[in-house]
Amino acid sequence: DQQVKQNSPSLSVQEGRISILNCDYTNSMFDYFLWYKKYPAEGPTFLISISSIKDKNEDGRFTVFLNKSAKHLSLHIVPSQPGDSAVYFCAASEGSQGNLIFGKGTKLSVKP
């Protein structure tokens, strides 16, 4: 049974608009959440993270929101740029050195 779910395999957004990528989890013991971006033929690159003691973390155009009661997190990209086109993976861990559990990814396409 999947503990981390990204229910949208793909998302298409116009350049300059907001991209919202969603992630749901089932394990209430998860206390650290990360987003990775992956371009074709490259390894995933770390984008942004959030601890369960927070409900929002911002880094430039990227903001991650965490709703613990709903076991839901989202990544907002504002404004979206064509270079943001990639596969985005949500990941979660339990404890300070828990292994990461990844979602299946969402492919974001930003149209010029």
Add this chain to the structure above:
Amino acid sequence: DAGITQSPRHKVTETGTPVTLRCHQTENHRYMYWYRQDPGHGLRLIHYSYGVKDTDKGEVSDGYSVSRSKTEDFLLTLESATSSQTSVYFCAISGQGTETQYFGPGTRLLVL
């Protein structure tokens, strides 16, 4: 970028042959991981290491073994490759007490 290299970057092999993939890091990080990425599955943990000679199984460890004789090197071995092990393999590293993992560029393995 974290100093992580993987070799080889591409490999074609035949069913039944042994294959060893190498991950090398220059960051002196304690933790190292091997993942595989397959369509529809995201990233799945094969094995991980929490120190020299200290390793443990991940979610999809059957058919794989690992070794870590030095801090900087983590080897993944397929004793007898099968077609189901055709995949892209990623190595990752993380430091003490941090959940964030940094990934290598990947090895694309095709088992015929």
